[in-house]
Amino acid sequence: GDSVTQMEGPVTLSEEAFLTINCTYTATGYPSLFWYVQYPGEGLQLLLKATKADDKGSNKGFEATYRKETTSFHLEKGSVQVSDSAVYFCALSDQNQFYFGTGTSLTVIP
Amino acid sequence: NAGVTQTPKFQVLKTGQSMTLQCAQDMNHNSMYWYRQDPGMGLRLIYYSASEGTTDKGEVPNGYNVSRLNKREFSLRLESAAPSQTSVYFCASRRGGGDNQPQHFGDGTRLSIL
Numbered sequence: 431g432d433s434v435t436q437m438e439g440p441v442t443l444s445e446e447a448f449l450t451i452n453c454t455y456t457a458t459g460y461p462s463l464f465w466y467v468q469y470p471g472e473g474l475q476l477l478l479k480a481t482k483a484d485d486k487g488s489n490k491g492f493e494a495t496y497r498k499e500t501t502s503f504h505l506e507k508g509s510v511q512v513s514d515s516a517v518y519f520c521a522l523s524d525q526n527q528f529y530f531g532t533g534t535s536l537t538v539i540p
Numbered sequence: 541n542a543g544v545t546q547t548p549k550f551q552v553l554k555t556g557q558s559m560t561l562q563c564a565q566d567m568n569h570n571s572m573y574w575y576r577q578d579p580g581m582g583l584r585l586i587y588y589s590a591s592e593g594t595t596d597k598g599e600v601p602n603g604y605n606v607s608r609l610n611k612r613e614f615s616l617r618l619e620s621a622a623p624s625q626t627s628v629y630f631c632a633s634r635r636g637g638g639d640n641q642p643q644h645f646g647d648g649t650r651l652s653i654l
Binding site: 462 | 544571573580581582583585590630632636639640641642643644645646647648
């Protein structure tokens with residue numbers, strides 16, 4: 431069945447460091463891929479998405495490229511800020527079902 | 541810009557009590573979902589409604605029932621609460637009509653069963 435695997439956390443970075451959160455997926459069809467962010471005490475918010483191979487999603491300095499050959503959708507940001515501290519979820523949508531990774535907690539220290 | 545609204549935000553129950561979690565969306569979305577979020581386990585789908593008038597079980601449906609009251613509202617009921625149901629519950633909606641549509645989430649209901 432379909433599934434999403436993302437890197438274990440927690441991740442702690444200094445402000446202005448480079449961020450990568452790995453995400454790989456397994457899917458029977460041609461899924462759409464998403465990254466969501468969850469701030470403390472809130473629900474999940476859509477960060478970015480990509481709907482086909484080689485698409486790059488981007489928002490607020492975050493980027494992720496849909497790599498069909500490696501079944502990956504890694505999240506990157508060139509320079510993180512304290513305000514980026516949150517939990518990040520990778521997800522895929524296939525045949526009207528959503529599948530989420532277990533989440534990666536990011537803490538950015540000044 | 542209400543989006544997805546969940547009530548209540550917090551609730552404490554005793555074992556065996558019942559309650560209904562409410563969810564409403566104002567985006568005219570066709571599909572609605574209930575998830576639970578537990579530490580280290582990500583989101584697990586309890587039930588979903590692909591369209592008004594239909595409901596289906598997700599990964600962890602035992603101990604729960606749902607009602608798609610109309611296109612806007614999708615409620616989750618615990619008939620006899622158990623401590624294992626202590627969790628944060630999220631409702632989500634989606635326009636439907638294709639896999640490229642994202643889900644939109646409410647802020648959650650934090651439920652404790654004593």
